[in-house]
Amino acid sequence: MAKPVVPASGIIDKTLLNNAAGQCRAFSLLWLCDRIVRPAAIGGALIRMGNFMNSEIVGLPTQRAWGVVFDRVDTLPRHPVQLYEAAAFELIVPLHMGQLLSLSFILAGLFLLLPKAPAGT
Structure with missing residues (x-):
């Protein structure tokens, strides 16, 4: 079975290269x-759709109606996790509001989600 492609390394490389070019x-x-x-x-979503078509990165077996049978793997219906991740990538595109605004929402969310320290410590 082929190893999954990790697009993050290419994104990091492009960011560093563009940062170097940007400083110039x-x-x-x-x-x-x-x-x-x-x-x-968009590139990450296209990669995950390619993983779906090649029957790579299959999910857990399921009895739900949206289970997909990957003939290259076995005959069990499985969760199409590649499509879930592609949809998550596509949610980034319209919800992107700029780095500064996003950072403030991330910090506010972390503040609300992290457990509070007990009083007196």
């Missing part, structure tokens, strides 16, 4: 990240 042209890193996030999300 006086672009900020946040401006470059704003330009990279949409194509990276």
Whole structure:
């Protein structure tokens, strides 16, 4: 079975390369990240759809109606986790609001989700 492709390393390489190029042209890193996030999300979604067509990265067996039988693996209906991840990548594209605004929402969410320290410690 083929190993899954990890698109994060290519995204990191492009970010570092663009940051180096941006410093030569006086672009900020946040401006470059704003330009990279949409194509990276679309590319990640296309990679996961390719994984679905090649029967790679199959999910757990299921009895649900949306279970998919991957003939290359076995005859059990399985969760199409590749499509779930492709949909998650596609949610990034319209919800992207800029790096500074997103960062404040991430920090606020972490503040609300992390457990509070007990009083007196």
